[in-house]
Amino acid sequence: MRVEIWSDIACPWCYVGKARFDKALAAFPHRDRIEVVHRSFELDPARPKGDPVLVLPMLAKKYGMSEAQAAEAERNLGPAAEGLPYLTEGRDHGSTFDMHRLLHLAKARGRQDELLAVLYRANFAETETVFGDDERLVALAVEAGLSEAEAREVLADEQRYAAEVRADERAATELGASGVPFFVLDRRYGVSGAQPADVFTQALTQAWESHVPASGLATPAGAEGGEACGPDGCEVPKG
Template sequence: MSLQIDVWSDVVCPWCFIGKRRMETALSRFEHADEVEIRWHSFQLDPAHAKGHRVPVQEMLATKFGAPPAQVDAMQRQVTELAAAEGLTYHLDRAISVNTLDAHRLGHLAAEHGLGDQMHERLLKAHLADGELVDDLDTLVRLGAEVGVPADEARDVLQGSKYAAEVQADIDQAKRLGITGVPFFVLNGTHGVSGAQSAETFLSALEQAR
């Protein structure tokens, strides 16, 4: 009996990386982990973000929440500490907010090569830890190559519009399911886990879904 986990996530979402780690911790304690298949689905936190527009995340958050820099810094520190508890090192002061469509298209290409999980991981790290521009063509080709996606194929895809329809289909499915924020996990199509829940909560959901 297999168990499918469908995950909606954005590659610039700090909570999504934390949620991914907590899911993995839960799976490491789940006695049927060998039966689990994980499928990553695209979600854009800000689909209206103009393509090619790059702005420091701290500036973007200050504008979005109408918050003073000190409040944004406090928010960033809190999420960085929570990430550290999961073994992740964030450098959110370096993070640049971009349109994530091309990163998600690369994710779909990687999934075709059986590398969906590795690609999503690398893109999250690139944005949240390394301060990489995850909308830059050469950067995306290099990140893809790092996990095993053929560079020529990645460049070809990213220079066109391939997989844009698949990205939109994921986003449309999220809307139908009532998903308004990420990460969001659907277990066997029956159990939903919203947000970066604790590993214990996730393990309990896994056991119920099975």
């Protein structure tokens, strides 16, 4: 069975969602027969390469709040609750298009999950930028087990894997995804947002046990309303 996950490296709820899904998958009895494919989704596709901005001033300007309020909103997001390293200050934000192209190279080489984990850590837990810095991206690709030469070739040619990135993004639109993370199980069930691990367990079980083709995507019971990031920003838990 195939599970496709649309996400963006700049999305904190995608970072959380991957950790929660991985936890559910590790305990799933049929995990060895589950193929996980990471699909591309850019939250800020219009941002040019090489134009990173600091996260807190960006959020303050976007939502008309102070930087202190933006920092508090960042602290209320979910990574820390999952035990994930997460810097609420000092991070930047920029174009993720090149990272998505590298993820397609990684898919072709069987190292996609490894590269995504490295990119999330680099973006959310380290102050050194991952945006617009080819040398940094090459080093991260090598850390994930990719060839340095191949990574450099992809970054040097803006058309390499560009069509694959755009195809993923069109597919997300066709499947009704307005934000990420977005999980599609066997092209029959859709789960939106960074759901708790037990919800992913239920979704995996339901998809595995169901053999009747469905028209469109169904939402497994209990899988509604997970936190997500969309073009207008990332949800912050209330209460």
